[in-house]
Amino acid sequence: MDKINSLRGMPDFYSDALISWTPVENKLEEIFRAFSISEIRTPIMEYTDLFKRSVGDTSDIVNKEIYSFNDRNDQSISLRPEGTAGVIRSVIEKKLDQQQSKFWYMGPMFRYERPQKGRYRQFHQAGIEFLGYQEGQADFELIALVCSIVNGLDIKNAKLKINHLGDKDSKIKFARSLVKFLEPYKDQMDEKDLERLNKNPLRILDSKDKKIQEILKDAPSLSDFISDSANSLLSTIQKTFGDQCIIEIDNKLVRGLDYYTGLVFEACSSDLGAQDAFIGGGRYDNLANALGGKDMPAIGLAIGLERLISISSVSKLDEKKVVFISSTSNIAPLAFKIANQLRITNSKISLDMDLTDSSIKAKLRRANKTDASHAFIFGDEEMSNKRVIVKSLLEDTEQVSMSIDECIDFYKEI
Ligand code: HAM
Secondary structure (H helix, E strand, O other): OOOOOOOOOOOOOOHHHHHHHHHHHHHHHHHHHHOOOEEOOOOOEEEHHHHHHHHHOOOHHHHHHOOEEEOOOOOEEEEOOOOHHHHHHHHHHOOOOOOOEEEEEEEEEEOOOOOEOOEOOEEEEEEEEEEOOOOOHHHHHHHHHHHHHHHHOOOOOEEEEEEEOOOHHHHHHHHHHHHHHHHHHHHHOOHHHHHHHHHOHHHHHHOOOHHHHHHHOOOOOHHHOOOHHHHHHHHHHHHHHOOOOOEEEOOOOOOOOOOOOOEEEEEEEHHHOOOOEEEEEEEOOOHHHHOOOOOOOEEEEEEEHHHHHHHOOOOOOOOEEEEEEEEOOOOOHHHHHHHHHHHHHOOOEEEEEOOOOOOHHHHHHHHHOOOOOEEEEEEHHHHHHOEEEEEEOOOOOOOEEEEHHHHHHHHHHO
16 A cells, blocks of 8 residues: 655654754743743634735735635635734634733644745744734833843854834835836846735845845835834844844845734844744734734744754753663563652653563663663562662663662662
8 A cells, every 4th residue: 555645844753853842942931931921822723814814915925825725614724824813813802902911822833835944834933922012112022032032042143133114104105115116127027026016015125036136235225214213223122132142234124924014023043044034023013903903012923943943052851761671471560560659759760661572681782772871670580579670771880689669769869
């Protein structure tokens, strides 16, 4: 029979990979709690309309990358491509859109992108949303959080790019002037950039085409269209946090989701390769309104966990390991009882019960190939004497026979 493979861009994770995930996830949770942010979990599926009205139906994410299908009731459902829309849908539904809240979440997201290093079709994000806060204090707090993540996770060669998209009016004026400037260059644009020019001109600033990047050098700058207070927010952020993080004002940073309004930012690291952004975020003051809620200014970010984990040095669990070898003529239930007593005594140690039916010798050979420090051996003789043999797997010392109580005392001190 043909074997069934996983979907492209949707990797499985085994423990050798996950061993670097847990410490990073734990560290992030620790940082989120230090900022007094509460957790929220929303479903991985939502009505497709939610993403059309938030991420935007001119965005690549909704246009080309969303996983949508009709359910048995013929309603269009989508796997979430990001977490913000679901959080806002939820707070509107729970009538929390008139108060302030700070939320964090972690989980899988889905985008039908072309898979490559650092880019997957199922990937994981940790996200933060500060809801109900006007531009100002929350923006500083969120940038402080970005710096804490960069430093707390020991990310090297990181740079935080920041920009301000202005209010609705200035965004429209800038878009008009950009389109006017680019009109004469239309015949040099590829299909993708032409589409951007028609549907969402600001996204042209994101063009990867070298020719267009060259043309854009003389294009009008967003900084000439936004207010003095917006420009001063950018420079104050740069001044305030410049000692914690390298911060660059980048007037070409526009982000790929339609809901952004004011401050936007991306943290990148040159250690990542082509897909170099490991955090993206910004302010989205009109989103709650667009989703049928009250006016609710908000700002948030999401961290790409695959990318963050690949460059963080907080990545190894320092776990002690032992092996329990029970090899008796008949199955010895007492062995499992002793092993469990040991686990309760010191739950920080990982005790691997060898469940095969092989001989003590074969089990010891296997144990020696692991990074376990000790083997606890329980054979026929130990079963009748109610004792356990403890053997070091790291040092060339004599094995010791211990009573169960002695063994428990020993286990506390490993
Ligand atoms: P985003 O920039 O689309 O923003 O995604 C945030 C991060 O998720 C990216 O910087 C990247 O590290 C990671 N990421 C995105 N797509 C992929 C992929 N295909 N494979 C691997 N990693 C990926 C958002 O999602 C917004 N919801 C952020 C936000 C929250 N804005 C306000 N609140």
